[in-house]
Amino acid sequence: MLLIPAIDLKDGQCVRLRQGRMDDTTVFASNPVDVAQRWVDAGARRLHLVDLNGAFAGKPVNGDVVRAIAARFPNVPVQIGGGIRDAATVAAYLEAGVHYCIIGTKAVQEPQFVIDLCQQFPGHIIVGIDAKNGMVATDGWAEVSSVSAIELAKQFEQAGVSAIVYTDIARDGMMTGVNVDETAKLASSISIPVVASGGVTNMDDIKALCAVEDQGIMGAILGRSIYEGTIDLAEAQRYVNELS
Known part of the structure; x- marks a missing residue:
């Protein structure tokens, strides 16, 4: 499993x-490149970047930082989400060394956009x-749609999507435990690998996810837990390495 x-x-x-919530922010570091170095040194095999300003603006805002991280760690795949609304943005990120672009809001609003991107950037x-x-939330989680997560994911099963990043927004950043049941339910309903x-x-939480990994869960994104120290990334990485 990827951590x-x-x-x-x-x-x-x-x-x-x-x-x-953009009004409930904790600043952990002024230099994100140094933060990335810390996690790579701890054994991270992939990095998950989110342009929060971009998610609300509908276009990249922190692109320079994303490019700097991708350039510093060419052998560590980087995935980026937030404000990706057109093919030109995807092309620019991939050209800069980013490996994966995450489509969120526009995947709900325009599923064909994702299908077209998969053909253009397989x-x-x-x-x-x-x-x-x-139920799916969009626009930086400001709006909740009438589309279920499973229903949306199924639309992309034949499109060539590399993975689904599934976030339970009621739990995100709250340190209340991952929603293993809902994540496993989604993963077992589709053929696309799921990242919790x-x-x-x-x-x-990591052990619980590993226990249902065979249902299609390929990894987990770690946020506040590794910044506040409730998970030691190096220790957790050793644990999942021993299982593989």
């Missing part, structure tokens, strides 16, 4: 939000599904 440190970018800094597109009570996100708090 993927999250580096959330706001105004050029590394921050964490609670339940996606192997590089991930769909981010953020859900509350099983939101609420991963301690080693018990």
Whole structure:
């Protein structure tokens, strides 16, 4: 299983939000590249970046930081979400060394956009599904749609999507534990690998996800837990390495 440190970018800094609220921000570091170095040194095999300003602006805002991280760690795959609304943005990120682009809001609003991107950039597109009570949330989690997470994911099964990042927004940043049941339910309903996100708090969460890994869960995104020290990334990485 992949353990993927999250580096959330706001105004050029590394921050964490609670339940996606921009007004509930904790700044963890002023230099996100140094943060990325810390996680790579701890054994991270992939990095998860989010342009929080971009998610609300609908276009990249922290692109310079993303490019700097991708350039520093050419052998560590980087995935980026937040504000990706057109093919030109995807092309620019991939050209800069980013490996995967995550489509969230526009995947809900325009599923054909994802299908077209998968054809244009095969192997590089991930769909981010953020859900509350099983229903998809969009626009930086400001709106909850009438589309279920499973329903949305099924639309992309034949498109060539590399993975689904599934976030339970009721738990994100709250340190209340990952929603293993809903994540496993989604993973077992589709053929696309699923990455769990939101609420991963301690080693018990990681062990619980590993226990259902065979249902299609390929990894977990770690946020506030590794910044506040409730999970030691190096220790957790050793644990999952021993299982593989």
